[in-house]
Amino acid sequence: MFNSIKYATVIGATLIAGAAIAQDYPEKPIEVIVGYSAGGGTDVMARTAAPFIEKYLGDGASLVVKNMPGASGQIGVTEVANADPDGYTLGTFNLPGMMARTIDRKADYSADSFTYLANVVNDPNVIVTSKRSGIETMDQLVEEARENPGAVTVGMSSLGGDDHFMLIKLQNLTETEFTIVPFRGSAPARTALMGGHVAMGILNISEVASFQDDLNVLGIATTERSDFAPDLPTFAEQGYELVNGSMRGFVAPKGLPEDVEAKLLAAFEQLDGDEEFLAAMAATSNPVEVVTGNDFKVLTQDLWDLAKGVWDETPWN
Amino acid sequence: MYSDLLHALPEVFGLTNFFAVIIGVIAGIVVGAMPGLSATMAISVLVPFTFGLEPLVALGLMAGIYNGAMYGGAIPAVLLRIPGTPAAVATTFDGYPMAQKGQGGFALQVAVVSSSIGGIASAFALMLLAPPLSKVTLLFGPSEVFWVAVFGLASIIFLLGGNPIKGLISACFGVFVSVIGSDPIYGNDRFTFGQLELLDGINMVILLVGLYALPPVIDLLETPLKTDNVGESQLGTEPIWKALPKMKHFWKTWLRSSFIGIWIGILPGAGGSMAAFMSYNEARRASKNPDAWGEGEPEGVAAAETANNADTASALIPALTLGIPGTAVAAVMLGGLLVHGLQPGPMLFRDNPDVVFGFMWQFLFGAILLVLLGGSLATNSFARLLNLPRPLLGSIIIVLMLIGVYSIHGRMFDVYLMLGFGAVGWVMDKLKFPLPPVVLGLILGGFAEENLRLALRIGRGDWMVLFSNVTSLVIVALTVAVIVGPILKKKLAKSKTRDAT
Numbered sequence: 001m002f003n004s005i006k007y008a009t010v011i012g013a014t015l016i017a018g019a020a021i022a023q024d025y026p027e028k029p030i031e032v033i034v035g036y037s038a039g040g041g042t043d044v045m046a047r048t049a050a051p052f053i054e055k056y057l058g059d060g061a062s063l064v065v066k067n068m069p070g071a072s073g074q075i076g077v078t079e080v081a082n083a084d085p086d087g088y089t090l091g092t093f094n095l096p097g098m099m100a101r102t103i104d105r106k107a108d109y110s111a112d113s114f115t116y117l118a119n120v121v122n123d124p125n126v127i128v129t130s131k132r133s134g135i136e137t138m139d140q141l142v143e144e145a146r147e148n149p150g151a152v153t154v155g156m157s158s159l160g161g162d163d164h165f166m167l168i169k170l171q172n173l174t175e176t177e178f179t180i181v182p183f184r185g186s187a188p189a190r191t192a193l194m195g196g197h198v199a200m201g202i203l204n205i206s207e208v209a210s211f212q213d214d215l216n217v218l219g220i221a222t223t224e225r226s227d228f229a230p231d232l233p234t235f236a237e238q239g240y241e242l243v244n245g246s247m248r249g250f251v252a253p254k255g256l257p258e259d260v261e262a263k264l265l266a267a268f269e270q271l272d273g274d275e276e277f278l279a280a281m282a283a284t285s286n287p288v289e290v291v292t293g294n295d296f297k298v299l300t301q302d303l304w305d306l307a308k309g310v311w312d313e314t315p316w317n
Numbered sequence: 318m319y320s321d322l323l324h325a326l327p328e329v330f331g332l333t334n335f336f337a338v339i340i341g342v343i344a345g346i347v348v349g350a351m352p353g354l355s356a357t358m359a360i361s362v363l364v365p366f367t368f369g370l371e372p373l374v375a376l377g378l379m380a381g382i383y384n385g386a387m388y389g390g391a392i393p394a395v396l397l398r399i400p401g402t403p404a405a406v407a408t409t410f411d412g413y414p415m416a417q418k419g420q421g422g423f424a425l426q427v428a429v430v431s432s433s434i435g436g437i438a439s440a441f442a443l444m445l446l447a448p449p450l451s452k453v454t455l456l457f458g459p460s461e462v463f464w465v466a467v468f469g470l471a472s473i474i475f476l477l478g479g480n481p482i483k484g485l486i487s488a489c490f491g492v493f494v495s496v497i498g499s500d501p502i503y504g505n506d507r508f509t510f511g512q513l514e515l516l517d518g519i520n521m522v523i524l525l526v527g528l529y530a531l532p533p534v535i536d537l538l539e540t541p542l543k544t545d546n547v548g549e550s551q552l553g554t555e556p557i558w559k560a561l562p563k564m565k566h567f568w569k570t571w572l573r574s575s576f577i578g579i580w581i582g583i584l585p586g587a588g589g590s591m592a593a594f595m596s597y598n599e600a601r602r603a604s605k606n607p608d609a610w611g612e613g614e615p616e617g618v619a620a621a622e623t624a625n626n627a628d629t630a631s632a633l634i635p636a637l638t639l640g641i642p643g644t645a646v647a648a649v650m651l652g653g654l655l656v657h658g659l660q661p662g663p664m665l666f667r668d669n670p671d672v673v674f675g676f677m678w679q680f681l682f683g684a685i686l687l688v689l690l691g692g693s694l695a696t697n698s699f700a701r702l703l704n705l706p707r708p709l710l711g712s713i714i715i716v717l718m719l720i721g722v723y724s725i726h727g728r729m730f731d732v733y734l735m736l737g738f739g740a741v742g743w744v745m746d747k748l749k750f751p752l753p754p755v756v757l758g759l760i761l762g763g764f765a766e767e768n769l770r771l772a773l774r775i776g777r778g779d780w781m782v783l784f785s786n787v788t789s790l791v792i793v794a795l796t797v798a799v800i801v802g803p804i805l806k807k808k809l810a811k812s813k814t815r816d817a818t
Contacts, residue, residue: 037649037652044655068726068727069517069726070513070514070516070517070726071499071513071516071517072504072516074513074516075513075514075516078513104504105504105506106511108513150777153774153775158504159502159503159504160504179774179775179777180774181459181771181774181775182502182771183771184501184767191455192458192459194455195455195456195457195458196455196458197458197459197775198775284655316503
């Protein structure tokens with residue numbers, strides 16, 4: 001009798017404690033794993049967003065950014081996928097790169113390994129040409145590529161990234177053929193363009209924002225014009241239905257407790273309306289497009305389908 | 318443009334900004350002096366902490382660390398034959414024999430003065446050349462960079478010394494290591510055996526720490542009772558004003574090595590170690606008695622240390638103007654600039670002249686401060702490392718190596734990798750295989766492969782793309798001269814002696 005009372009009390013206490021853990025979330029620092037080095041685009045996004053997330057989580061919440069660079073972000077994101085789903089490990093997530101990694105090499109995670117919190121940045125692609133190439137409009141570019149298949153060399157950051165998907169969309173849309181020259185990152189690709197070593201380049205608007213005088217920027221892959229370059233026409237305006245970009249956001253491991261997930265989602269949702277946050281992101285040339293929760297998951301799935309389709313048809317390695 | 322340079326000056330002398338440079342230089346020397354901790358690591362650890370600081374405080378710290386570390390690496394290089402940083406490898410060639418001869422103090426003085434001179438020259442180069450040189454760097458596309466790498470590989474020949482076969486095997490080992498990891502074009506993994514940690518290839522710091530730092534430490538521990546410790550008296554330190562006149566005749570080496578360092582710094586990819594090697598070779602070739610080199614020739618220390626500081630600021634020329642860092646450290650510093658909202662490019666000079674030119678001044682002051690801070694720190698404090706009992710010293714160094722390597726990515730895998738390279742290095746050392754070609758093979762092999770493949774893609778498979786412009790042809794000619802020159806010289810010398818007899 002005495003024992004069973006004691007037993008019941010212990011169970012009761014445990015239940016209360018269990019409920020209290022979720023209610024008090026977060027009661028210790030939350031680690032945010034960034035799969036790239038400090039100072040890079042994804043790192044800057046994470047560090048810019050962190051204080052705002054802390055503010056919206058309330059109760060003295062603290063986010064600690066941890067850089068785990070390597071293997072195009074694969075090391076960091078794998079760590080997130082395998083972490084305890086207790087809400088104390090979050091991570092950054094890049095599209096389409098993270099999904100392409102699951103297709104072009106062996107990966108210990110998949111689209112189902114995560115709780116999708118929010119995509120924060122959507123950095124649209126632009127097509128640029130070298131001043132030396134003599135190509136100044138999309139029509140000229142397409143004509144040149146049609147007349148001499150493969151003659152136009154395209155500098156971009158790497159295979160299986162957003163730049164590459166943009167080119168594939170362009171080739172499919174215009175039935176043309178280009179020669180890809182994949183550099184190790186966008187900066188060397190941009191420099192090769194400025195030096196006239198490649199004719200055309202696919203970059204992101206944030207990467208050319210301050211280089212518009214040195215390169216011919218032909219258009220931007222958005223549905224509406226970008227605030228970063230209001231004079232730059234979209235491709236759709238020029239008769240080419242091309243929308244593509246590099247996305248960066250936040251995920252957690254799959255299987256978060258429901259109330260923790262709800263609390264995190266509520267915090268991330270408020271980023272969109274925070275003028276101070278938007279200004280901080282604009283200052284680092286990061287176009288913000290917040291997509292939260294299930295919409296983010298759907299977006300990821302769509303991109304995976306696209307990448308898989310491309311891979312099945314024309315594998316890039 | 319240059320009026321902005323003067324305009325930025327008062328900012329730099331603000332108390333906190335100036336203090337930041339001083340702290341940076343001291344921290345840099347300490348970090349550089351610890352084997353395994355490089356300037357790159359120190360600055361990458363620092364960057365996240367500088368988010369809340371004023372830009373010039375953060376950049377001043379970085380400029381100070383960069384300058385300090387490039388000299389700091391010379392201290393263990395001279396005293397223990399352990400290069401504190403990759404760039405100090407060439408400093409061991411003559412610095413360590415000098416220390417064994419009881420001239421360790423003088424070697425360090427030569428190193429600090431030379432480092433400072435190289436740093437000052439580099440800072441001036443950055444100030445004066447950054448804007449106009451952006452156009453020159455643009456000439457270097459993949460095929461040109463490929464030839465630069467080939468040029469570097471060709472100049473390894475001079476490093477082979479006694480046994481060219483062993484040297485070539487070392488170089489091939491380095492090139493093999495460069496192949497590990499995902500290939501630069503398709504991302505296919507090569508020799509990774511499914512290890513995620515190897516996908517990015519072998520981190521150079523890990524290789525260097527293992528290869529260069531472990532074998533001498535093992536030697537230290539192996540012979541704990543040997544009593545050939547170089548005591549303070551044997552260090553042969555004398556006041557700097559007495560030492561300076563002895564360096565007067567180095568001026569040609571200082572000048573030549575500064576130029577080499579500046580140029581290597583500007584070229585993307587090739588960093589301090591290559592600058593130090595090349596300047597060492599050139600200085601040796603110009604020397605009247607090249608045979609004394611490697612046996613404790615102070616001018617060898619001067620050549621290496623001038624060049625590895627002369628590439629510091631100049632590596633930032635392409636970083637600031639184009640966003641292409643010339644060295645790994647410059648890459649990390651570029652990250653630091655971006656954190657403070659400073660986008661590299663011609664716009665940088667228009668939008669933030671005070672910060673960017675202020676940063677250049679900080680570089681200059683960091684280089685000047687080096688003599689004051691480095692001189693006293695090095696000769697009076699760090700040199701006493703030698704008086705520590707060998708087992709203690711060895712253990713301290715091993716602990717620092719482990720911490721340093723672990724902290725690069727925060728994983729044990731790198732530590733095991735480093736120990737593996739240490740074993741390889743120890744065996745190579747015992748069998749008298751030269752180590753420098755391994756490092757150059759690693760850096761240049763990777764560069765040559767990647768850029769050759771990019772160039773061939775641009776040329777759509779036509780090899781003529783490699784010879785299609787003047788810049789390439791000039792570098793090819795230089796490479797041929799580097800290979801053929803010494804052979805011709807030898808033949809000429811032979812035929813002359815034959816004529817004489």
